[in-house]
Amino acid sequence: MKKKILIIFLIVLIIFAATLSSASANGEVCVDIKPGSDPNPVNVKSKGVLPIAILGDESFDITAIDPSTVQLASPLHDDVVADPLRWSYEDTNGDGYTDLLLRYKTQVLIPFTVTTVAHGDEMELQIVGELKAEFGGIPIVGSDVIIVLNKMYNGD
Helix, strand or coil: CHHHHHHHHHHHHHHHHHHCCHHHHCCECEEEECCCCCCCEEECCCCCEEEEEEECECCECHHHEEEEEEEEEECCEEEEEECCCEEEEECCCCCCCCEEEEEEEHHHHHHHHCCCCCCCCEEEEEEEEEECHHHCCCEEEEEEEEEEECCCCCCC
């Protein structure tokens, strides 16, 4: 009986390990700001919405991420983060794998740009969050770059 329980435990452990990709094991995820756009120009004064996707692939089930923990951050401003307005699961890049699409108010970028960038500059943005508890609650991070538009001078 103990042997059967051990075998079942090992099978469950193998299945669990298979659901974690190398991306989730080290916490790095692939992020695409404005899916389908490259480069990613963003008017920081826009009153619109900025789409940001965390990309799934054959080795990473995107549904392992806890969307309630995902925030937009800047490597230059540790104290400034933003929560998404909403999120959904969809294939944003046409590769056949489900992605996590998050939507942020574009104006949340204003604190990220104060005195650090000017109009036309590249700026790295990060997505931070965690996997769901059943997947170990591992912290995740990924980044992409935007081109800052409509910022005429530092401090604007």
